[in-house]
Amino acid sequence: MTVPFLEIRSLTMRFGGLTAVDGLSFQVEHGAIHGLIGPNGAGKTTTFNIISGFYRPTAGQVRLRGEEISGLHMHEVARRGVVRTFQHSTLFAELTAMENAIVGTHMSFRPNIFAAIIGWDAEDRRGARARAEEALDFFGLLPLAGERAGDLSHGHQRALGMVVAMAAHPDIVLLDEPFTGMNPEETKRMMELMLKLRNSGVTILIVEHDMHAIMGLCDQITVMNFGRLLAEGTPKEVRTNLEVIEAYLGGARHVA
Amino acid sequence: MLLALPHGLSFSQQEILVFLTINVLLVASYRLLTLTGEWSLGHVVIMGVGAYASALYSKHFGVPVPVSMALGAGTAALIAMFLSYPLFRMKGFYFLIGSFAAGEIIRLLWKRFRDPFGGPKGLKRIEPMPDFDLGIWQFDFFEPVCYYYFALAVVAFCLWLMWRIERSHVGLTFHAVHWQDKLAEAAGVNVRAYRTLAFVIASGFAGLSGALLAHYIGTINPNSFDVEMMVFVLTWAIVGGTTTFYGPILGCIVLTILNEIVLREMGFEQARPLIYGLVLIASILFLPKGLESVVQRLVRPRAEKMEERP
Numbered sequence: 001m002t003v004p005f006l007e008i009r010s011l012t013m014r015f016g017g018l019t020a021v022d023g024l025s026f027q028v029e030h031g032a033i034h035g036l037i038g039p040n041g042a043g044k045t046t047t048f049n050i051i052s053g054f055y056r057p058t059a060g061q062v063r064l065r066g067e068e069i070s071g072l073h074m075h076e077v078a079r080r081g082v083v084r085t086f087q088h089s090t091l092f093a094e095l096t097a098m099e100n101a102i103v104g105t106h107m108s109f110r111p112n113i114f115a116a117i118i119g120w121d122a123e124d125r126r127g128a129r130a131r132a133e134e135a136l137d138f139f140g141l142l143p144l145a146g147e148r149a150g151d152l153s154h155g156h157q158r159a160l161g162m163v164v165a166m167a168a169h170p171d172i173v174l175l176d177e178p179f180t181g182m183n184p185e186e187t188k189r190m191m192e193l194m195l196k197l198r199n200s201g202v203t204i205l206i207v208e209h210d211m212h213a214i215m216g217l218c219d220q221i222t223v224m225n226f227g228r229l230l231a232e233g234t235p236k237e238v239r240t241n242l243e244v245i246e247a248y249l250g251g252a253r254h255v256a
Numbered sequence: 257m258l259l260a261l262p263h264g265l266s267f268s269q270q271e272i273l274v275f276l277t278i279n280v281l282l283v284a285s286y287r288l289l290t291l292t293g294e295w296s297l298g299h300v301v302i303m304g305v306g307a308y309a310s311a312l313y314s315k316h317f318g319v320p321v322p323v324s325m326a327l328g329a330g331t332a333a334l335i336a337m338f339l340s341y342p343l344f345r346m347k348g349f350y351f352l353i354g355s356f357a358a359g360e361i362i363r364l365l366w367k368r369f370r371d372p373f374g375g376p377k378g379l380k381r382i383e384p385m386p387d388f389d390l391g392i393w394q395f396d397f398f399e400p401v402c403y404y405y406f407a408l409a410v411v412a413f414c415l416w417l418m419w420r421i422e423r424s425h426v427g428l429t430f431h432a433v434h435w436q437d438k439l440a441e442a443a444g445v446n447v448r449a450y451r452t453l454a455f456v457i458a459s460g461f462a463g464l465s466g467a468l469l470a471h472y473i474g475t476i477n478p479n480s481f482d483v484e485m486m487v488f489v490l491t492w493a494i495v496g497g498t499t500t501f502y503g504p505i506l507g508c509i510v511l512t513i514l515n516e517i518v519l520r521e522m523g524f525e526q527a528r529p530l531i532y533g534l535v536l537i538a539s540i541l542f543l544p545k546g547l548e549s550v551v552q553r554l555v556r557p558r559a560e561k562m563e564e565r566p
Contacts, residue, residue, distance in 0.1 A: 078444035107444035116424030
């Protein structure tokens with residue numbers, strides 16, 4: 001393939017005097033589960049926020065199928081097929097699980113105010129509902145469709161976050177630390193859901209600082225340290241990379 | 257019941273009923289604005305924009321009154337759209353202050369320019385609604401009862417429109433923008449466009465309520481739309497509660513009854529702001545979810561039975 005699916009090209013982000021991301025380049029292949037890891041403060045989340053349109057990069061580009069998407073607003077990036085989730089259980093807590101999923105279908109079934117008043121939106125409403133049900137079912141949340149999102153358990157809330165993303169029909173999902181605060185059981189369940197999502201044709205980019213959690217999951221891993229690319233490759237290659245080991249151990253020594 | 261209501265009341269009470277009907281529209285439109293989570297302090301001034309615009313159209317351009325009301329509402333919506341560009345660069349508290357400042361600017365413009373706004377004295381002798389002859393029914397809109405029916409019809413239609421909007425997926429998106437604007441944006445919602453949409457629609461309805469008011473009382477001035485009036489609207493919304501459609505309306509009705517009937521009869525008129533303040537504090541302390549929570553508690557057992565049916 002000549003044009004890479006998602007390409008990050010010499011991305012730089014400065015906050016005042018701090019360079020959070022420094023000339024980072026990597027590529028994500030279509031249909032892969034790609035991990036972006038690194039010790040705390042390596043600039044993973046910043047990179048992630050640039051890709052999803054939350055920040056505008058100081059320099060460099062993000063290209064989706066050759067089209068530049070860096071510098072666009074978040075909703076414009078989303079409309080091009082890049083949908084993100086959030087680190088914590090960020091949901092519409094007051095709405096039901098079903099309504100959360102329906103908001104996710106916003107792009108496919110854009111509500112129209114005049115149609116809504118006259119009542120011509122019945123077909124769109126049915127379509128949005130069907131799509132939302134499908135997404136809920138995919139993650140096994142359909143029995144909980146009527147529950148308030150804020151009342152769901154932590155694991156279910158994280159899954160609902162992915163339901164919202166999936167209802168949006170993305171080409172690539174960006175998952176921001178999906179395993180934080182999960183017990184081993186929930187982590188295992190979440191990994192199964194991710195594989196299922198990937199097998200349905202969605203590319204996944206995961207940011208995670210816990211290296212072990214995603215070793216068994218990812219096809220490709222990019223390791224960052226101090227805003228730069230440290231290593232790249234399959235989990236096996238990365239695990240045996242001396243620089244990576246040193247970066248993590250060094251980080252651990254500081255913590256200890 | 258609403259149709260029979262005015263006949264048991266005295267003339268001044270009938271007048272209050274007209275104002276109440278108009279205020280219901282105002283407070284309901286205010287709730288539509290708060291759906292996206294932004295509280296404005298300029299809403300009453302926007303109502304005034306509708307009032308001034310409608311009065312001026314009918315006075316200077318000879319536009320028939322019902323049409324000028326619709327145009328007034330449109331003007332209020334248009335002004336809101338222009339205001340939304342600077343205002344929606346801000347959120348939360350800053351938006352609140354910004355909307356207050358924008359409202360004061362508009363009010364000062366009315367005061368400063370004698371032509372066409374009439375300066376501090378405002379506009380007088382605004383065209384009334386033309387009399388209306390429907391064979392057996394003659395509508396003389398100087399009569400509060402007739403104007404009440406007219407306002408009731410208009411307000412009911414507007415409430416229906418707002419209800420439809422809120423129950424649609426547009427309304428759902430408003431809620432989404434309120435609770436988590438970042439997540440909504442990640443799902444492809446143009447958050448700013450939706451904030452603007454809510455602001456513009458709410459302003460249109462507020463403008464219409466202003467136009468209804470202007471052509472009834474026949475005289476308006478910049479002080480009819482000052483902060484004190486805004487505080488009343490806020491009090492209605494807070495005492496009634498804003499999570500349901502009927503909450504603010506309930507607050508408006510209950511407080512108007514308290515205000516006009518109880519207090520006026522008892523001769524406490526001077527102490528009205530004081531008592532409003534006490535009511536506001538008491539309701540925040542004892543009924544933090546507003547009057548609507550009382551209604552919900554009363555209605556819930558029945559609603560749950562309804563839900564059990566498939």
